[in-house]
Amino acid sequence: MNAAVDLPLDSTELSFEAAGDALVRRSLLPSGVRVLTERVPGSRSATIGFWVAVGSRDEHPAGAGHPATYGSTHFLEHLLFKGTKQRSALDIAVSFDAVGGEHNALTAKEYTCYYAKVQDKDLPMAVEVLADMFTSSLLDPVEFENERGVILEELSMAGDDPADVANERFFEAVLGDHPLGRPIGGSPDTIRAATREAVWEHYRATYRPQDLVVTAAGAVDHDVLVDGLERALRAAGWQLDLSASPEARRSTADAPLAGTRALTIVERPLEQVNLLLGVPGLVATDERRPVQSVLNAIFGSGMSSRLFQEIRERRGLAYSVYSFAPGYSDAGLFGMYAGCAPAKAGTVAALMRAELERVAEHGVTPIELERAVGQLGGASALALEDSDTRMSRLGRAELTLGEFQDLDEALRRISLVTVDDVQTLAADLVARPFSLSAVGAIDEAAFHGTVDPSTVPTAVETTATTTTGAA
Amino acid sequence: MNAAVDLPLDSTELSFEAAGDALVRRSLLPSGVRVLTERVPGSRSATIGFWVAVGSRDEHPAGAGHPATYGSTHFLEHLLFKGTKQRSALDIAVSFDAVGGEHNALTAKEYTCYYAKVQDKDLPMAVEVLADMFTSSLLDPVEFENERGVILEELSMAGDDPADVANERFFEAVLGDHPLGRPIGGSPDTIRAATREAVWEHYRATYRPQDLVVTAAGAVDHDVLVDGLERALRAAGWQLDLSASPEARRSTADAPLAGTRALTIVERPLEQVNLLLGVPGLVATDERRPVQSVLNAIFGSGMSSRLFQEIRERRGLAYSVYSFAPGYSDAGLFGMYAGCAPAKAGTVAALMRAELERVAEHGVTPIELERAVGQLGGASALALEDSDTRMSRLGRAELTLGEFQDLDEALRRISLVTVDDVQTLAADLVARPFSLSAVGAIDEAAFHGTVDPSTVPTAVETTATTTTGAA
Numbered sequence: 029m030n031a032a033v034d035l036p037l038d039s040t041e042l043s044f045e046a047a048g049d050a051l052v053r054r055s056l057l058p059s060g061v062r063v064l065t066e067r068v069p070g071s072r073s074a075t076i077g078f079w080v081a082v083g084s085r086d087e088h089p090a091g092a093g094h095p096a097t098y099g100s101t102h103f104l105e106h107l108l109f110k111g112t113k114q115r116s117a118l119d120i121a122v123s124f125d126a127v128g129g130e131h132n133a134l135t136a137k138e139y140t141c142y143y144a145k146v147q148d149k150d151l152p153m154a155v156e157v158l159a160d161m162f163t164s165s166l167l168d169p170v171e172f173e174n175e176r177g178v179i180l181e182e183l184s185m186a187g188d189d190p191a192d193v194a195n196e197r198f199f200e201a202v203l204g205d206h207p208l209g210r211p212i213g214g215s216p217d218t219i220r221a222a223t224r225e226a227v228w229e230h231y232r233a234t235y236r237p238q239d240l241v242v243t244a245a246g247a248v249d250h251d252v253l254v255d256g257l258e259r260a261l262r263a264a265g266w267q268l269d270l271s272a273s274p275e276a277r278r279s280t281a282d283a284p285l286a287g288t289r290a291l292t293i294v295e296r297p298l299e300q301v302n303l304l305l306g307v308p309g310l311v312a313t314d315e316r317r318p319v320q321s322v323l324n325a326i327f328g329s330g331m332s333s334r335l336f337q338e339i340r341e342r343r344g345l346a347y348s349v350y351s352f353a354p355g356y357s358d359a360g361l362f363g364m365y366a367g368c369a370p371a372k373a374g375t376v377a378a379l380m381r382a383e384l385e386r387v388a389e390h391g392v393t394p395i396e397l398e399r400a401v402g403q404l405g406g407a408s409a410l411a412l413e414d415s416d417t418r419m420s421r422l423g424r425a426e427l428t429l430g431e432f433q434d435l436d437e438a439l440r441r442i443s444l445v446t447v448d449d450v451q452t453l454a455a456d457l458v459a460r461p462f463s464l465s466a467v468g469a470i471d472e473a474a475f476h477g478t479v480d481p482s483t484v485p486t487a488v489e490t491t492a493t494t495t496t497g498a499a
Numbered sequence: 500m501n502a503a504v505d506l507p508l509d510s511t512e513l514s515f516e517a518a519g520d521a522l523v524r525r526s527l528l529p530s531g532v533r534v535l536t537e538r539v540p541g542s543r544s545a546t547i548g549f550w551v552a553v554g555s556r557d558e559h560p561a562g563a564g565h566p567a568t569y570g571s572t573h574f575l576e577h578l579l580f581k582g583t584k585q586r587s588a589l590d591i592a593v594s595f596d597a598v599g600g601e602h603n604a605l606t607a608k609e610y611t612c613y614y615a616k617v618q619d620k621d622l623p624m625a626v627e628v629l630a631d632m633f634t635s636s637l638l639d640p641v642e643f644e645n646e647r648g649v650i651l652e653e654l655s656m657a658g659d660d661p662a663d664v665a666n667e668r669f670f671e672a673v674l675g676d677h678p679l680g681r682p683i684g685g686s687p688d689t690i691r692a693a694t695r696e697a698v699w700e701h702y703r704a705t706y707r708p709q710d711l712v713v714t715a716a717g718a719v720d721h722d723v724l725v726d727g728l729e730r731a732l733r734a735a736g737w738q739l740d741l742s743a744s745p746e747a748r749r750s751t752a753d754a755p756l757a758g759t760r761a762l763t764i765v766e767r768p769l770e771q772v773n774l775l776l777g778v779p780g781l782v783a784t785d786e787r788r789p790v791q792s793v794l795n796a797i798f799g800s801g802m803s804s805r806l807f808q809e810i811r812e813r814r815g816l817a818y819s820v821y822s823f824a825p826g827y828s829d830a831g832l833f834g835m836y837a838g839c840a841p842a843k844a845g846t847v848a849a850l851m852r853a854e855l856e857r858v859a860e861h862g863v864t865p866i867e868l869e870r871a872v873g874q875l876g877g878a879s880a881l882a883l884e885d886s887d888t889r890m891s892r893l894g895r896a897e898l899t900l901g902e903f904q905d906l907d908e909a910l911r912r913i914s915l916v917t918v919d920d921v922q923t924l925a926a927d928l929v930a931r932p933f934s935l936s937a938v939g940a941i942d943e944a945a946f947h948g949t950v951d952p953s954t955v956p957t958a959v960e961t962t963a964t965t966t967t968g969a970a
Contacts, residue, residue, distance in 0.1 A: 330592065340649055
């Protein structure tokens with residue numbers, strides 16, 4: 029069966045076949061919680077996630093009497109591991125460590141997810157602990173201060189990673205003032221200014237029953253999971269607050285962009301330049317997403333891609349070079365990455381842009397198209413062997429797409445893509461304004477042939493050094 | 500069945516049950532090639548690896564008339580992707596990309612492995628292409644020069660990563676002049692000096708039939724794989740060179756260490772200090788390895804571990820903190836890692852050492868022991884769901900242990916560990932000389948309370964900056 033199933037907020041029961049023998053079921057509980065499971069026959073383990081459609085984009089700038097809440101979604105994610113009335117932070121850690129489970133959380137721009145991967149016998153425990161964390165976190169003031177230090181170290185670690193820094197500056201350059209342009213973790217300043225009260229308010233406002241989506245895949249029985257979840261939520265005294273507004277849906281049309289930049293340079297004394305070049309891309313629900321997947325496969329994904337062949341294989345200019353195309357509710361990006369020697373950075377940037385323009389002008393070959401379709405199909409089949417991938421696909425379908433596609437349906441859409449579609453999309457993309465970010469021992473002049481800083485502003489930062497006087 | 504099976508070089512056929520319903524088979528082909536497979540019922544994909552027991556430790560220092568060969572094993576690994584008489588570099592890349600397969604290679608200190616993960620239907624292709632790459636690489640002189648540039652970029656990328664740099668300096672500090680102390684990739688100088696002739700000689704001398712071990716796991720039929728492999732090797736004209744000496748086995752006893760260092764500092768203007776502290780550990784075949792696994796789980800693996808609880812949870816000093824214990828033929832390490840603020844680095848190092856000494860002095864609790872046994876068992880069960888893990892376990896068993904343990908047998912050995920064993924091992928480890936490496940804006944004086952630089956030498960490097968005059 030080819031399944032592309034709408035996931036309406038108010039349907040209470042839904043089930044459909046998915047890839048292979050898997051069965052997807054969806055329930056809307058009376059409390060407003062949504063549950064999606066994908067049972068994979070033969071599986072001995074399961075991955076489960078607790079999701080909310082709240083990410084860094086939903087945070088607020090400074091206003092009357094309160095500082096910016098930037099980074100508070102990620103701060104809250106950390107705090108959920110720090111204890112409830114029932115369980116200390118150590119109890120939570122022990123629950124998963126004692127069974128060798130994986131257990132972590134992820135804050136993204138448009139959602140937050142708490143997840144665990146465990147053997148089948150340990151799934152009831154995972155449901156209980158995650159439900160307790162999600163509903164009943166204390167946000168203890170002492171733990172809050174300790175965790176502030178941990179998060180500042182996490183930001184420092186990212187700040188020392190040139191690829192991370194280039195990536196954050198790239199999002200800011202392409203998306204400008206759009207909330208998706210901001211870094212997920214906030215900044216050291218907003219984390220130092222964060223108050224327990226503000227994070228508590230954020231928690232109460234956004235972690236309500238109608239916000240929670242639970243997804244699980246692998247060795248999972250839908251009815252057993254729903255029973256265990258309802259018991260855990262009742263134990264937490266968690267009820268639907270009927271006065272609360274339903275989840276705010278974001279727009280899914282392209283938002284107009286303002287404040288974008290042609291060029292951002294972060295000068296640092298490094299061996300390599302980390303370089304990102306790209307344009308605004310397609311939103312997550314754009315019907316041309318399958319075309320963009322094919323374009324990205326041909327252009328910059330894998331060792332046979334055009335970027336890899338031209339920049340690494342033929343010219344030996346980079347070790348790591350690829351393209352990527354993340355999509356969000358109301359914005360997206362089409363980007364290219366390379367790490368290369370400072371003296372070659374201008375050449376590499378010019379080559380990357382020229383390669384994309386070559387696709388726009390001359391298109392791709394039927395052989396490349398066929399190969400891309402095979403690549404996307406094979407890679408998806410391999411990825412779906414992991415219950416992690418299936419769990420995550422269910423969550424993103426529910427939260428950001430409002431539609432669940434099984435593998436056959438996704439591949440059917442990809443198989444309809446033509447060489448003309450790919451060329452047309454590439455032509456559309458190259459007509460958009462290019463932005464470039466670079467971190468390294470580099471000068472903005474190197475990139476004037478690739479992006480035009482006369483039309484939009486340029487930023488140059490020099491990293492503050494904190495050198496000690498060590499002998 | 501509990502299986503701990505010797506893997507003698509000269510037995511031609513062997514088969515035994517492994518975890519779950521899996522069946523492990525081993526064949527010694529007439530050519531001298533060894534083949535190990537683990538068939539996992541229900542699996543739809545397979546991972547296959549081509550291994551040789553040659554790593555960076557087997558390279559040579561500069562001698563009469565020739566430069567050091569440091570980095571040539573890794574250089575050779577790159578070149579095997581660059582074409583044979585039958586296939587260009589692009590052909591090789593296309594073979595795997597067109598089916599969405601994963602395809603890569605890994606150079607380690609004691610082995611090199613070329614691997615692919617594909618859907619079951621694509622396994623015959625993977626065997627054919629990997630066999631062609633392995634036996635018949637051209638090492639084309641033009642490709643050689645291009646790839647030199649790519650490898651220099653790879654080294655630059657690692658050189659810009661403070662955790663990578665701290666890790667390499669830590670191995671050098673603990674293992675000193677031992678060949679395992681050297682970095683895997685060589686240095687920019689040895690890569691610039693590498694000649695095609697030297698790498699070609701390395702290739703011919705170490706990639707012989709009797710050196711090759713092929714392992715595969717997942718949806719694999721042993722006999723079909725052996726047939727396909729023999730056909731591919733015959734096509735390559737590959738025969739056993741009877742005049743060649745058999746594979747040189749390394750010693751498996753502790754090698755005496757010389758040239759170790761107490762303290763290595765790499766001064767860099769970074770936000771964090773990347774810090775590693777540790778001592779020489781157990782060799783891979785030491786019978787106390789299960790004890791060390793338990794100690795490592797309790798001490799520094801997972802959120803409930805002592806290091807995590809003390810340094811992150813109670814004090815908020817680090818985001819990432821853990822311990823690790825790699826073992827090799829004739830040396831090993833027991834190490835601890837943390838990334839923290841420069842002002843706290845001395846405190847963190849002192850705490851890490853004090854925590855290990857606390858285990859040596861006061862031991863661990865029966866509850867911690869029980870939790871560690873559960874953790875190691877559960878984590879192994881989850882890891883064995885991936886055919887990658889099974890393929891890799893077969894290869895390392897054959898190449899470095901000479902013994903294959905199934906999961907039940909490995910867990911049986913772990914279940915025999917007592918709290919006394921753990922304390923005795925910790926006491927043994929803390930009596931060994933501690934070494935510390937740190938990368939960041941830090942001064943060696945910060946660590947004088949933790950390691951004693953009066954007994955062994957200290958090194959301080961300041962990273963050469965290449966700052967441009969950019970405005």
